[in-house]
Amino acid sequence: MKRRQFLQSTAATGALLSLGGLSLSFAERKTKQITILHTNDVHSHIEAFGPDHNRNPGMGGVARRATLIEQIRRENPNTLLLDAGDIFQGTPFFNFYGGELEFKLMSRLKYDAATIGNHDFDNGIEGLYAQLPHADFEFISSNYDFTNTIMDGHVLPHKVFTKDGIKIGVFGLGIELQGLVNAHLYKETKYLDPIEIATDMARILKEEKKCDLVICLSHLGYDYRSNKISDVKLAQATKDIDLIIGGHTHTFLEKPEIQTNAAGKQVLINQVGCxxxxxxxxxxxxxSEKNVSANGVSITV
Structure with a gap:
């Protein structure tokens, strides 16, 4: 995708969003740009869909995604690439290689971090652990307690990235596994309340780590008709989160949605289908005064 195309797509969505409010135009101040690229629920889809596919003809594929990512990184080197979980399960590539190919390709694409989805336990926690040597990126999960499991010590609760002097804090949230995943697959992994954990993680990253931006990698799901915790409820119940990158529900948003958080400020939610x-x-x-604005778009691969 060429820069001109991206700007046209962004203008069409009208997705210029103000976080915290701006009193002067960016032209009047020196600004820094941080680009966040993200995927979710890729489900082992390595190759593009065939030209005769009934719903997604010719779409997707790691090779096309790699080309897009490289073009955007050339445009702005201050870029992070993140994934919101369910990397595994969905094609014979996973059945045959057990996740090795997925992690190797993500490493080649230079992903910075990913969180863990429920399907990432489909070969058991031992199967997930066995593929970790092929992942040259961090796994971040804040509300899965892996104490007494083989994954203990191999997953971060949060991580701070610095791009062009801007500190970006990232934490991760997973969906409740009980009733969704067979207990023998996740063993003694404990699910912790995502609202409580998110409140604590966002506070640590914003106040203690002095992050300029806080991002939640969420595999909770976009929204539900029930009281089940979702990205929308998470945004409304917490503060200090600037962006929630979602997964699990395969929700496609053309541009980030804006929610109002518990402090009355705006938080962005985005999810790009599957x-x-x-x-x-x-x-x-x-x-220069750390006023923040953002725009966003979902790009067809």
Whole structure:
């Protein structure tokens, strides 16, 4: 995707969002740009869909995603690439290689971090652990307690990245596994309340780590008709989160949605469907007084 095309797509969505409010135009101040690229629920879709596919003809595929990511990184080197879980399960590639190919390709694409989805336990916690040597990126999960499991010590509760002097804190949340995944697959992994954990993680990253941006990689799901915790409920119940990158429900959003958090400020939520059909892009702009604005779009792969 060429830069001109991206700007046209962004203008069409009208997705310029103000976080915290701006009093002057960016042209009047020196600004820094941080680009967040993201995927979710790729489900082992390595190759593009065939030209005769009834729903997604010719779409997706790691090769096309790699080309897009490389073009965007050339445009803005201050880019993070993140995934919101369910990397595994969905094609024979997973059945045959057990996740090795997925992690190797993500490493070649230079993903910075991913969180863990429920299907990432489909070969058991031992199967997930066995593939970790093939992942040259961090796994971040804040509300899965892996004490007394083989994954203990191999997953971070949060991580801080620095791009162009801007500190970006990332934490991760997973969906409740009980009733969704067979207990023998996740063993003694404990699920912790995502609202409580998110509140604590966001506070640590914003106040203690002095992060300029806080991102939640969520595999909770976008929204539900029930009281089940979702990205929308998470955004409304917490503060200090700037962006929630979602997964699990395969929800496609053309642009980030805006929710109001517990402190009355705006928080963005985005999710880009499934199977690697789309690449999410969100650009944050920060001026010299650390006022923040953002725009976002979902790019067809």
């Amino acid at each position: 199977y690697g059909l789309y690449l999410g892009r969100i650009d944050f702009f920060m001026d």
